[in-house]
Amino acid sequence: YSHISLPGSPIDFSLDDFIILPKHFTHSEQEFLLNQSSKKLKREFGKQVVYQEDHFDGVIFGYRECHASHWGEDEDKVMEIFHKKVYNLFPEITNWLPAHILDLSESGGIQAHIDHVEYSGNIVAGVCLSSSAVMFLRHQDNSQFYFSVLLEPGCLYIQRDTIRYKFTHEIPVDQAEHMFKGELIPKARRISLLFRNEYEDVHDEWVL
Numbered sequence: 001y002s003h004i005s006l007p008g009s010p011i012d013f014s015l016d017d018f019i020i021l022p023k024h025f026t027h028s029e030q031e032f033l034l035n036q037s038s039k040k041l042k043r044e045f046g047k048q049v050v051y052q053e054d055h056f057d058g059v060i061f062g063y064r065e066c067h068a069s070h071w072g073e074d075e076d077k078v079m080e081i082f083h084k085k086v087y088n089l090f091p092e093i094t095n096w097l098p099a100h101i102l103d104l105s106e107s108g109g110i111q112a113h114i115d116h117v118e119y120s121g122n123i124v125a126g127v128c129l130s131s132s133a134v135m136f137l138r139h140q141d142n143s144q145f146y147f148s149v150l151l152e153p154g155c156l157y158i159q160r161d162t163i164r165y166k167f168t169h170e171i172p173v174d175q176a177e178h179m180f181k182g183e184l185i186p187k188a189r190r191i192s193l194l195f196r197n198e199y200e201d202v203h204d205e206w207v208l
């Protein structure tokens, strides 16, 4: 974490509920997953890359997204990576929703939000590809209480339990806000894969 600000922090969460594993995916895994995600997006939206200005609930800007439960001819290889690098880090009985592919344009961003609580369970795991971004996580009842993390290509990050339910997360639209340890992190097009478990599929016997 680059920054942890503690004024008047509510003590109803555990920082253990945010985990980041830098360089978790090899370069070839990153390249492969990026190609697979691009293929999926192309199939969904056509060859031309046109970003949506904003989301129906006004949270995401400059983006395209889709969900993927099948990966065509490379299904086995994709699944092998998902199992080895994502699913294996969680209890075996976890029921995963289809992977969510999010493509953010260079000028895109995500406003502070908590993922819909009726849509998915207590795990949100993100695979970061293609470029770095700074994410801010803020307590829902006290936005002065926050921390920021650097999401570099190849990392896996996990929000679970208290961080998933009590903290908003955001990726600022504004380039100037992408500061990490005093350094400006250049914004560029970024693709992420999000893994969520099913609603009411709540486990607390963590492997990590």
Ligand code: AKG
Binding pocket: 102, 110, 115, 126, 169, 192, 194
């Ligand atoms: C969301 O889909 O709710 C996100 O906040 C995506 C975060 C990311 O791209 O890592």
